Amino acid sequence: MSDFGTTAWGRDWQRLAEPTSLSRPDPALPRARSLARHGHIHSVEMRSGEITATVEHNGTHQVRVEMPTWNEHQLQYAQHVATGGSDDLSDAVHTALVHNGQPPGPEQNSITATCSCRSRKRPCAHILAVFFDIARHLDHRPRLALVLRGMNDAHPTTTTARIPIGLLDPAHFYE
């Protein structure tokens, strides 16, 4: 039972951390889950095509994830199917995007993830921890998945969309 990826939106990122193609679990996963569960991920920022965050674990590490954005046509389609919804987009919107050939979650081989730590292992536990943290954010605010793909979030449909992610209480997510 996972507390990350409770929606289709978050599951995309939980699967980036736990790809089913792995023959055995990544030994860094328990550490990564623990870091994400216990609030060690800070200053998370999600923008068009980019995520930045810091991870506290024997020091402070800067994690940066880059991913492809959608073209104008794809953004218009996403705007169309997401219109009128709140931040809490249903899994049906996710399904519509997948069927249109534009899955919201990035392909494993389409993203670039870097960390400032000295571990030679990539992805390190910090990058994996950020994937879990993003999964949780998207479970609660699916619309952020569209922001990552380049959708303009300048006109949030609810007031909660104005709260910077860093100000959300991590404990709230575990209720």
Ligand SMILES: [Zn+2]
């Ligand atoms: Zn690292």
